Amino acid sequence: MNRQTDLNILAGTEIFRGLTAEALDEIRRAAFRRRLAKDEVLYHQGDPAATFYVLIVGRLRVTQNTVDGGRITVRYLGAGEMVGYAVLSGAGAHPGTVIAVEDSHLFGWSQESIRQFTGRHPEVAMNAVAALGARYQETQTRLQELSTESVERRIAHTLLRLAHQAGRRTAMGIEIAFPLSRRDVAELAGTTLHTVSRTLSAWEKDGIVMSERRHVIVCRPHALAALDAPAGPL
Amino acid sequence: MNRQTDLNILAGTEIFRGLTAEALDEIRRAAFRRRLAKDEVLYHQGDPAATFYVLIVGRLRVTQNTVDGGRITVRYLGAGEMVGYAVLSGAGAHPGTVIAVEDSHLFGWSQESIRQFTGRHPEVAMNAVAALGARYQETQTRLQELSTESVERRIAHTLLRLAHQAGRRTAMGIEIAFPLSRRDVAELAGTTLHTVSRTLSAWEKDGIVMSERRHVIVCRPHALAALDAPAGPL
DNA sequence: CGATGAGTTGATCCGACTCAACCACGGTGG
DNA sequence: CCACCGTGGTTGAGTCGGATCAACTCATCG
Known part of the structure; x- marks a missing residue:
């Protein structure tokens, strides 16, 4: 829970990997902590995308609902993964609902602070592109499976x-x-x-x-x- | 076909919008042109992701094959859209095959030049995140439809x-x-x-x-x- | 100790895939 | 010019995978 521990944790996340120690410390100072008990909701589909998170420990489920009652699970998130990419991409609202399937611990940043930081550290944006690209690919594969x-x-x-x-x-x-x-x-x-x-x-x-x-x-x-x-x- | 025309075109693409005139000119100078006749293949699934493109005119289809003969159409691409995001995300190979469904015209950049440029211009990376996020969302929606x-x-x-x-x-x-x-x-x-x-x-x-x-x-x-x-x- | 949620298993039914035959169009070449 | 063939499209008949409906068991919890 001390500074060095936090830095090590951040250095291991998909979005902040490869950053200099100074940059990591900068993002650490801007972060707040958030705990979620099992079954607690982080945000709902349609909520304004105002806060960006990184999951530190625990497990989250992302689901998406249609107007007519249909529901799918988009994916499960594990430690080190980013939560709420819509904040980065500038979308106005979260496209899905995120709920903890076990007790979890996250770091969070306001939209302004994470976007500003990303603007000053292109590696972060590149990491985000890589992470999103991987998720996109995974979804593509599921689509493939579902079709065939x-x-x-x-x-x-x-x-x-x-x-x-x-x-x-x-x-x-x-x-x-x-x-x-x-x-x-x-x-x-x-x-x-x-x-x-x-x-x-x-x-x-x-x-x-x-x-x-x-x-x-x-x-x-x-x-x-x-x-x-x-x-x-x- | 002159410099100013090219700059206007680039300024209207999803990946380069919002750049300064100088930055646009820089990326213009690094670009090469590529023409595709109808039914011509830009790259195949599994090819090394070495070149990044932006579609200027025409229409492309992205497909993906499974080992066991299954095939799906991932999406169609129109003018202004990026082609070959895997080059940005650092994936080694293109995840899908891209073919022209009508005569098309693209700009292209080598992996080094586009990644270097992106590293120096965070807006580009942010634009890429936004574009990928939108595609991810679209795919999610299709997945939803297919399931329910x-x-x-x-x-x-x-x-x-x-x-x-x-x-x-x-x-x-x-x-x-x-x-x-x-x-x-x-x-x-x-x-x-x-x-x-x-x-x-x-x-x-x-x-x-x-x-x-x-x-x-x-x-x-x-x-x-x-x-x-x-x-x-x- | 009801109640609620998770899981199992049987019976039934139907949407959509499969198989199949056929037509229309547009090249291509003899 | 016409015969041919490949591609795209239509439509019918038959079948079946998996959804739906239903009944029941077993944990867990307040």
Whole structure:
């Protein structure tokens, strides 16, 4: 919690990496801290984009709603990731709702201070471009999957992506390290919780995954990755 | 084709807007021109991201392929839009294939020159963040539609988006101003050309759209936007 | 100890994909 | 000039993946 610790943390974030110690200290001084309890909302879709955040510890979920009640999960955010890119891009409002799925800790900056800082430090803007580009690509990939793949494969890819982003190696396999319900998976994979439940049950029988309520472990990731052929040959 | 014309063109692009005349002239001097005939490929998915472009006139299509033969259309690009953002974000390879759907004209810059320029002009990086953010949002919206809406509504939204991005007012309605086949619409909406054909035929009967081969006019955009209720009540 | 949320599993149904046959148009070449 | 073929488009019939509807169990919580 001291100055040096904060500097090390900031130096490890996707948006501030590569900055000089002086620049890091400058952004540190402009920051405020924000804590979120589990299930607490950071901001709602449509709120004016006034504050930019970086997630330090914890896990956040970004969701997006349509007028007609539809809801999807855009992505989960982990430590070091930026929150509220709309503040940087100059959009007026946040395009999604951000909620903590476990107790979290963030640094925050006002729109003026982060935009001013970004203007003076092109590396920050370049980092933002890189980070946004990566998210854009990931979304593109999901779009691709949703257009062309079966539900089963989409669920498989969803779990693999989560395992990659927030996986923790255990004796049983790769554990997805935050509470994740069937419904959550369904909203990521573009299906219903019923289908997710059936699919996970089948995989559990085959020893591919293990799951309890709101908790998934991927035991055999390679088996998930190789779900093209409808079934193994004789 | 003279210097002043080029400066005016550059000043109107999403990535270079707001720059001083001197900065614009600097980027103009570093640029080279590139012409693409209809159906000519600018670069392929997987090619090293070595050159950054801005589209001056014409229309490009960005597609993305999966290993297993799946293909989607990521988006169409119009005048003033940047092409090859991966060069900015430092990704090693282009994530998609870009092809001209009509004769086009671009400005191009080497990776070193555009990144150096961006490093010296934070506005450019900020513009890039804004542009990428907008594309990210658009993709998010498509993802949302694909997860929650019926094929018919997705086709409707696809046409509305195209009409918005590349529409030309005519006596008959909003004409989509570049060749667009059923297959193209299908790859944007995440469906098959058969379903698109059926849907457009039905809409044509209702006077909502008019279409010939590779050519679509949206006559009653509001009717497309209001396709929620399955059918009008008695 | 009801209540609420998460999960499972069966039965049913339908939207849209698949398969298939066909037409129209526009090059191209004999 | 016409025969040919490839591309784009239309439309019908059949099928099926997965959503929907429904009933029930099991935790967790105030």
